[in-house]
Amino acid sequence: MVQLLAPDGTRSRHEEFDAVLEAGSLATDEALRGYYRDMVMIRAADLEATSLQRQGQLGLWASALGQEAAQIGAGHAARTQDYLVPTYREHGIAWARGIEPWRLLEMFRGISHGGWDPHELRTHPYMIVLGAQAPHAVGYGMGLQRDGLVGTGDAEQDTAVLALFGDGASSEGEVSESFTFAASFQAPVVFYTQNNQWAISVPTEVQSRVPLAQRSRGWGIPSVRVDGNDVLAVMGAVRIALDAARAGEGPRFIEALTYRMAAHTTSDDASRYRPGSEEEAWAAKDPILRLRRHLEQLDAIDEDYVATCDEEAHDLAMQLHHHIHGMEDPDPMVLFDNVYTEPHPVVEAEREAYAQHLAQFEDETEEVGR
Template structure:
C-alpha cells in the first residue's frame, strides 16, 4: 500500500520563540498590535501570575503527598495558556473551567484556599461564581462544563447581552477543556449548539498531549484546531507555552464573540509536566526524553528571557519570586487551618431556599445520633 499523502496540518500562532525572542510566525503578525499596546505593568503581571501559579501548584502537590488533600490536580507547564487567556477576559465575562485552572480562578479573584478546600473534601461545591469574578465551579465530569458554558452563552444571546456595541455590557463566555474532553459527546454537542445559536463564546482546548495515559496522537489524527471549521467556527492553533500568543488570540476571539460574531475554537498546544492528578503515575506511559523535551520549552523561563531582554531588572524577578513563595506559604498555612465541616453542611444548598424536607432529614439525623448515645430516639 502506498504511503498516505493526506496532509493534516494547521499553522500555529507564536510570538515568542522557544528561546524567548519576539519573532512572530506569519500567522501571528496580525496579533502583534495587541501586544504592542500593552503597558509594561501588564506585561510584567503575566510573569507574576505564572510564577505564583507554579509555586501554589507545588504547594498543593506537597499537601496531597503529606495527606492533607484527597487529591491535587497539577497545572505545571500550562501556566502560559491559562494566564494569557484569563487576562484576555473582561470582568463581565463568564469563565467555565474544568479542574486544572487554578491561576485562572485566582486572576478572577478566587481565594486559592477554596480550591484546596474542595480537594480536601470539606466543601460540596467550592465557591459562589458571582462573588468570584464569574468564575464558575470546577467540574470533574469530563466536558460537562462545555454544555454548561454553551447554555449560559445561549442565555446571553437571548437576553441581548452581546453584540450591542456597549463595551461595559457585552459579555462573552470562555470555557476551558482538555484534549481528552474533545472525544466526549458533551463537547461535540456543545459545539453544535454554539454554532447553531452563534453564541458569544470561546472554546479553549488545552492540548497537554495526554488524556491521562492516552496520547493525543491516538485521539486525533489531525490538529484539534481543525475541528472548529467542522462545526462552522474559526479554529485557531496557538503555542500554549507562549503567554503573549495565548493572550492575543484569546482576546481577539473574545472581542469577536462580544461583538456578535459567534463562537471560536482555540487549541493551545502545551504540555502537562506533572501527573494528570496525584493519583496518576505518568512514568508508566511516557518517556523521560519526552518530558525533558517539553521542560526545555518551559513557558516561565521563555517569558522571563524576553522580559529581561526588554530591561526587566533582577530586582523585579527577585520581588516576584518572594511574592510567589509568600503566596504558597500563605495557602499552605490557611489550608492546614481549615476546620472540618459540621454534619449540618450536607443539608445546606441542596435547595436554593430553606426546604422542609431538609429540615426533616436533619431532625431525623439528630434523633438517630442521640439514639446511639443511649438517648431517646
Template sequence: MSDNAVASASTSASEHDALAELTAPVPEVGDGGPEMVQLLTPEGQRVESTEYDHYVQDLTDDDLRGFYRDLVLIRRVDAEATALQRQGELGIWASLLGQEAAQVGSGRALRPQDYAFPTYREHGVAWCRGVNPLNLLGLFRGVNHGGWDPNEKNFHLYTIVIGAQTLHATGYAMGIQRDGDVGTGDKDRDAAVIAYFGDGASAQGDVNEAFVYAAVNNAPVVFFCQNNQWAISEPNERQTRIPLYQRARGFGFPGVRVDGNDVLAVYAVTQQALNAARSGNGPTFIEAYTYRMGAHTTSDDPTKYRVSAEVEVWKHRDPIERLKSYLVHQKKADQDFFDALDKEADELAATVREGCLSMPDPTGESMFDHVYVEPHPLVEQERREFVDYHAGFATEGEH
C-alpha cells in the same frame, strides 16, 4: 483448530501486539506546526505577527511583569498543593505544571462581565478571576464544594465530569445572547463565555454536542482546549487523525492553534476570539498547544506511559523561562524584581500551607445546606433524620 488452540493463538497475538507497542519507536515530539500562532519563541525572542501584534502592542512593562508574576505565583501554589497532597493533607490534586501560560494568558484576556467555565485544573484562570487559592485546596481537601461565589467571580465551580462544562457554557452563552448582552457595541455590557477542556475531553459526546448547539445558535462562546498531549495515559494519535483546532470547521466556526506556552500569543488569540463572540460573530475554537509536565493527577504515574526524553524536550519550552528571558533581554525587569517576586512566592506558599492545615472539617449536617436556593421540605426532613440518627449514638453512650 481446537478451542484451546484458538485461545493460545489469540493470547500469542495479544502478547505480540503488546510487545510491538512497547518496542515501537518513540513518536517525535511536535512543535505545533507552521499554523501555530506564536509571539515569543522558546528562547524568548519576539516574533512579529500582522494579525495579532496589535493585541499586545499596548501592553506596558507593568503589564508584562504582571503576566510573569501571575505565572510564577500560580506555579508556586501548584507546587505547594502537590506537596500537601503527598503529605496526606489533600485527597488528590490536579497539577497545572507546564500549562501556566495557557491559563494566565486566556484568563487575563477576559473582561469582568465575561464568564468562565473551568474543568478541575484551571487554577491559573481562577487566580486571574480573583478566586482565593485556599478555596481550590478546600475542594480537594474535601471541606467545601468550591467555596467561592460563581456569580461574584464570574468563574463557575470546578467540573469533574469530563466535558460537561462545555454544555453549561454554551447554554449560558445562549442566555446572555437572549438577554441582549451581545453585539450592542458597549464594551462594558457586551459579554462572552469561555469553556475550558483538554484534548481528551474533545472526544466526549458532550463537547461535540456543545459545538453543534453553539454553531447553530451563533452563541458567544470560546472553546479553549488545552492540548497537553496526553489524555491521562493516551497520546493524541489515539484521539484524532487531524489537529484538534481543525475540528471546528466541521461544525461551522473558526479554529486556531496557538503556542500554549507563549503567554503573549495566548492572550492575543483569546482577545480576538472573545471580541468576535462579544460582537455577535459566534464561537471560536482555540487549541492551546502545550504540555502537561507533571502527572494527570497525584494518583497518576506518567512514567508508565511516556518517556523522560519527551519531558526533557518540553522543559526547554517552559512558559515561565520564556517570558523571563524576554523581560531580561528587553530590560523590562531587573534582578530586584525577580528577587522580590521569589520572596512573595515564598510568603504565598506559607500562607497556602498554613491556611490549608487550619481548615476546619465541616459538620455532617452541613451537607444539607445550599442544596436548593429556598428551604425544601424533603431536604429538611432528611436533615432532621440525620441529626436524630447521630443523636441516638450519644444517648446510647451515656448509658
C-alpha cells in the same frame, strides 16, 4: 501554530495579534512583568498543593504545572464582564480572576462546595466531570443573547463566555453536542482546549488523527491553534475570539498546545506511560522561563524583581501550608445548607436520613467511652 515568543524568548511579529495586544495595552513591559509574577505565584501554589496532598491534607490535587501561560494568558485576555467556565485544573484562570488559591485547596480537601461567588467573580465553579461544563457554557451564552447582552456595540455591556476543557474532554460527547448548539444558535462562546498532550495515559495522537483545532470546523466554527506556552499568543487568540463572540459573530474554538509537567492528578504515576525524554524536551519550553528570557531581552527585568517574585511565591506557599494545616473539619450537616435557595422536601428528607446515619457513630463513641 501561532507563536509570538520562541522558547529562547525571541519575539516574532503577527499583524492581527499584535494589533489587539497593543490596543488593549496587554504587552507593555509592566503587563509582561505582571504575567511573569502571576505564573511564578501560581506555580508555587500548585507545588505546595501537591505537597499538602502527599501529607494527607488534601484528598486529591490536579496540577497545572507547565500550563501557566495557557491559563494566565487566557484569564487576562477576558474582559471583566465575560463569564469563564473552567474544568478542574484552571488554577491560573482562578488566579487571574481574583480567586485566592486557598479556596481551591479547600475544595480539594473536601470541605467546600466551591468557595466563591460565580456572579461576583464571573467564574463558574470547578467542574470535575469531563466535558460537562461545555453545555453549561453554551446555555449561559444563549441566555446572554436573550438578555440583549451580545452584539449591541456597547463595550462595557456585551458579554461572551469562555469554556475551558482539556484535550481528553474534547473527545467527550458533551463537547460535540455543545458545538452543535453553539453553531446553530451562534452563541457567544469561545471553546478553549489546553492540549497538554495526555488524557491521563492516552496521548493526543490516539484521541485524534488531525490537530484538535480542526474538530470544530465541521460545525462551521472557526478555529486557531496557538503555542500554549507563549502567554502573548494565548492572550491574543483569546482576546480576538472573545471580542468576535461578544460582537455577535458566533462561537470560536482555540487549541493551545502546552504540556502537563506533572502527573494527571496525585493519584496518577506518569512515569508508567510517559518517556523521560519527552518531559525533558518540553521542560526546555517552560512558559515561565520563556517569558523571563523575553523580559531580559527587553531589559525590563532584573535579578531583584526575580528575587522579589520568588520571595512572594514562597510566602504564598507558606500561607497555604499553615491555612490548610490549621483548618478544622466543618459540621458535615452543612452539606445540605445551600443546595437550594428555598427549603426542598427531598433535601430535607436526605438531611434527616444523614443525621440518623451520623447518630449511629455517636452511639458507638459513647460506648467506647464507657
